[in-house]
Amino acid sequence: KNEVEQSPQNLTAQEGEFITINCSYSVGISALHWLQQHPGGGIVSLFMLSSGKKKHGRLIATINIQEKHSSLHITASHPRDSAVYICAVGLNTGNQFYFGTGTSLTVIP
């Protein structure tokens, strides 16, 4: 049983397209994180959110606590957005931290 489910697993888009990556979770959380991992392994934290919506440049993250669902949107996608995007949740009880399996995004020029 996976506490965090992501979809799609793989995504190919043309440059300029609007992209959505989804994350669903089954546990009560204190916060949800979106991470970006480029080839070679380096991970960057994009967002941490516990309610509502956050925006940073072309990236937007939303969360619906009642539906236990979050989305990461990329507007005007660019080849440099090609990476694996990982959703992670921190539980609101105890100290566990669960990760989704990631969405591999390829943006074609």
Next chain:
Amino acid sequence: KAGVTQTPRYLIKTRGQQVTLSCSPISGHRSVSWYQQTPGQGLQFLFEYFSETQRNKGNFPGRFSGRQFSNSRSEMNVSTLELGDSALYLCASSYLGSGPQRETQYFGPGTRLLVL
């Protein structure tokens, strides 16, 4: 500010050996967390150290241990290595000390361990 650094970047060991990995957090960060990433299991949380104390722990066997020094640098040790321990080991630091689940993490480049 310099980012999170990890040493070594690559390591090859044989089954049964032990290994120690090192992580230097961003200056001023007091919380250091460790993660294992494998193709089969993805990213998994190992443990978190704050002020030289292990505060959080994931579901890993006792062969995985760590410690944190007074300057916040952290080491992770794996004893009696198994083939399945081959992975990318990442550490991350954070400033506020609320725990990795509740604040933004700054990740290091990782140590890639291969167990033969």
